[in-house]
Amino acid sequence: MSEKRSTLDKVMEVSLRRGLVFPTAEIYGGFAGVYDFGPVGSFLRENLINFWLQYFVKTEIDPPVYLLSGGTVLPFEVLKASGHVDHFVDPIVSCSSPECKTEFRADHLIEDATGQFVEGLDEQELTRIIRENNIRCPNCDSELADVTIFNLMLATKVGAGKGTVAYMRPETAQIMFLDFKRTAISMRAKLPFGIAQVGSSYRNEISPRKGLIRLREFEQMEIEMFVDPATLNEQPNFDEIKNVKLRLLTREGQEKEPQEILEITADESVKQNILPNQYFAYYLAKETVFYTRCGIPRDKFRFRHMKPEETPHYSGGNWDLEIELPRGENSQIVEIVGNAYRQAYDLGNHAKHSGEDLSIETENGENIIAHVVEPSFGVDRSTHCILEHCFREKGVDRDWTWFQFPNVIAPISVQVYPLMRKDGMPEKARDIYVKLKKDAGFNAIYDQAGSIGRRYARADEIGCPYCLTIDYTTLEDDSVTIRDRDSMKQIRVPLSKLVDILRQLLEENIKFAEAGQPV
């Protein structure tokens, strides 16, 4: 705790060393804003995505949610129609000194220098504020050039010769709008229904940060829920979540000092017209449950109502799920889910630009443009927040750092050790390991190097919840010890019941202490 390094630095250090996250092209000096998930990290990411698919898509019966997997390169016309070509921009200002030339986000620079919140202002206004406040280059104190507008999409050209301009998609969402009609027809779907997608999106961020917060390539999990606007307060499963308490940071709450969080049930939030409708509140409630189960303490997140200047003109309400990162003095707030009630904007807009009829018939026989409620999750940002919040400092209850990942997302579920490298223990341990990994399908690691203590420490470092040890007793009576990461306690269980007990433990159906004989 006496160390000066931030939690972020420590998390990134262990992530690099233990196969969670590697900078892309590190041997060439890295590539700002792009990361690889290593052998351990890719399981964490896979588990997170699978848990999301399970909770938000595959078990949703009514309304159904259909999963698509769409192209990541999109033609100019699509992003022109969606508004990204014209409006998906950042204001940039560069240092006028030929030696420096550093580029900055103009709005961030102004906010840092003056405390003024300037989102939504145009380049002339931003330039004027810079001049009025005599804001200069933070690097070399030279004068700054005029603010210019910079499109955040990664552009490319497709086809031979000069080619045609296309873009790497800046969000997965457009695919769901483009495929709305095909999905409805092919699945014989009627309103309400959702379309979900998990996939990469790309943004040419000016200043990617350390870690997985502001990436140029990032993974999204998005749902577009299409609803007849007449039934927005008739979400069929609303009763299941209506008593979930939401932590809301309303516009009024944001004005107070300190900011005031409103704790309110999903049900009341709709009844009091704080949230726009039941479909919207349904997702906020599910997100609350989801992130709590992912290991983010409930009091570290809240839904913030976007201010008017942060909200697109067509929006019926935008609330971001924001997580506070545990960085002591420099605590940082990170937006990880954007929730938007987009009304009829997207389908209406694409209908207009493409000339295609994107209306759909309601139960009353009317043709309408469906309204859209959209929760949009950042996979990498979620992973980052999980890493920071599940990180446990060295020196508190053990002499090494560790991750307290919930079982549902823990990248490795079980490690298998022979107590000693003799008397047939390695062979026995290896057999058990093969059974667990190959037959039972657990993400497992076999480790026979160093003392058992060292091996436990290595398992803790990647947040593995259970470690099995094969010892002399195993050779006598076919039992093994299971060590619990969190309590560091051990139980002994018969090999014949091992797979079943591990499954029950991993699914948290039984308590550790009750799963076997205490050791």
Place this chain on the structure above:
Amino acid sequence: MSEKRSTLDKVMEVSLRRGLVFPTAEIYGGFAGVYDFGPVGSFLRENLINFWLQYFVKTEIDPPVYLLSGGTVLPFEVLKASGHVDHFVDPIVSCSSPECKTEFRADHLIEDATGQFVEGLDEQELTRIIRENNIRCPNCDSELADVTIFNLMLATKVGAGKGTVAYMRPETAQIMFLDFKRTAISMRAKLPFGIAQVGSSYRNEISPRKGLIRLREFEQMEIEMFVDPATLNEQPNFDEIKNVKLRLLTREGQEKEPQEILEITADESVKQNILPNQYFAYYLAKETVFYTRCGIPRDKFRFRHMKPEETPHYSGGNWDLEIELPRGENSQIVEIVGNAYRQAYDLGNHAKHSGEDLSIETENGENIIAHVVEPSFGVDRSTHCILEHCFREKGVDRDWTWFQFPNVIAPISVQVYPLMRKDGMPEKARDIYVKLKKDAGFNAIYDQAGSIGRRYARADEIGCPYCLTIDYTTLEDDSVTIRDRDSMKQIRVPLSKLVDILRQLLEENIKFAEAGQPV
């Protein structure tokens, strides 16, 4: 069968209609070479990828195969070092008529016009052949311009201002080489070990074809197996596959008329020095098993030894898995897996360009550059071949087209129907559907529209292997009928055993006729 349309046309028609594959941005006229997988197709793709991960990655114990998930945007330096900036090119020729200007692959044009095989020739030589043979524009018969060289990568710029050139990766493989050292260290891995990845790659194809064969954005499943060159013939699991018969099209076999396939065991192929080593033959054997289980008839594929002019200078052997598509007169051969023994090229090359030491210590304490055996699978091409080969024509044994997908990849496993929309049957059917989908995790569809016959036909069209019907008997004795797609026969089973029986059927552990009472 009297229809003039090709199998491809029919497959694409039903794929579009039933939610398998949609052209990306179709409402804007589509986008050549980019496709979306619809709600049914995305399950087919997910099942194919999961089956591959299961068979090639997650159950591989010794040597282990580690899974990464890496960036798809790569900096210039990486692709300069890999040779893609200079050598990943196609020869292009355009029509000189200002009205036409159409662009063609020069090598394809020459091959079509003269039958001459010209891969590997440079632009001067290709131009000369065009002139000598007086090859003219196939569109308008005008003269053709000189051949130029066109890089196949999708380029973009990253960062503000003018930005820095970067590329969408043309293959997933580079990530495994870049992360080789980090993976070895973080996983405490010793040779041999593999690194696998599933993800998108991008190629700016000049002339994308119909279907999923030559895409601009495509998904790859790749393994780089890193081996000490002294142990290339000591693959630890070779015995398990040594008797698998491979269908090899050797260079000699390619010269014969008709071409001659060599049927030989994996074991003999190595002993006779036809394939370069056991690691290489191991993958060819596993691919044979894998694609047979994916529904490709064994006699429709073979491994073709690439000709010298198709083989990079550093290669120790390249054999492509090629599948013959069932198109009657116009039968087409499609390469779906590239197998390459890349020797020490990649790691040696990146070590040289990055200045990083990418050697690894062998068991003997020597520092060496690992050799690489690489099987590289195309997900979309595999999907395309599966679609065409599992497609069944209307009018042979039933009055509708259908897909005979093997259970392991069938996108929807089970459909649930009430016989009639009255007497509580819909409620009962709905309950069973919810249990199957939500609790048991099956990909399931509920359908109550139209006659049972119509519903069976719709299920067949998306290759669903089993359909359950809830009828009057169900209401009396809690039993349901299961209808088998392939035989169109029915059995009756008790509801209490339904989940278990379905699982056994889907895993092909029991035969359909023996799973219940014949109806």
